[in-house]
Amino acid sequence: MCIDRCRIIDLPKIQDPRGNLTFIEGGNHIPFDIKRVYYLYDVPGGSERGGHAHKGLHQLIVAMSGSFDVVLNDGSNTKRIHLCRSYYGLYVCPMIWRELDNFSSGSVCMVLASNQYDEGDYYRDFSEFMQARRLR
Numbered sequence: 544m545c546i547d548r549c550r551i552i553d554l555p556k557i558q559d560p561r562g563n564l565t566f567i568e569g570g571n572h573i574p575f576d577i578k579r580v581y582y583l584y585d586v587p588g589g590s591e592r593g594g595h596a597h598k599g600l601h602q603l604i605v606a607m608s609g610s611f612d613v614v615l616n617d618g619s620n621t622k623r624i625h626l627c628r629s630y631y632g633l634y635v636c637p638m639i640w641r642e643l644d645n646f647s648s649g650s651v652c653m654v655l656a657s658n659q660y661d662e663g664d665y666y667r668d669f670s671e672f673m674q675a676r677r678l679r
């Protein structure tokens with residue numbers, strides 16, 4: 544799973560003078576079925592989130608409000624992506640180390656996930672993650 548599989552997905556946007564609408568269908572707009580939704584909010588300035596990789600989980604990260612950066616690392620390459628629009632989703636495939644920082648005040652980060660929460664699916668130690676990548 545290399546970093547090139549992670550990409551910005553342009554989500555459908557129904558423009559309307561009453562307010563815009565975006566929708567996401569699992570397996571259609573994103574390459575997995577959605578089993579869980581979680582969101583980060585009330586993030587204090589200067590905070591960093593993430594700092595882990597998933598063994599099998601697929602995710603879509605959306606800046607529902609405000610902005611933040613996602614730093615991706617596949618063990619060989621890194622990429623910093625600034626998210627600031629609720630009609631763009633960042634697809635993150637399994638086996639990618641990610642860190643989130645540079646949160647603007649009032650930002651909300653929504654994550655759609657392909658599975659329910661499972662601590663056993665995490666690499667929380669970077670050297671353990673790197674070792675697992677080398678063995679693949």
Ligand code: TYD
Nearest residue numbers: 579580581583591592593594595659660661
């Ligand atoms: P974590 O995934 O480390 O957060 P982040 O990557 O955003 O920094 O999760 C933080 C804590 O919340 C951790 O104790 C596990 C718990 N948690 C759940 O119980 N369910 C969930 O769906 C998620 C994402 C986290």
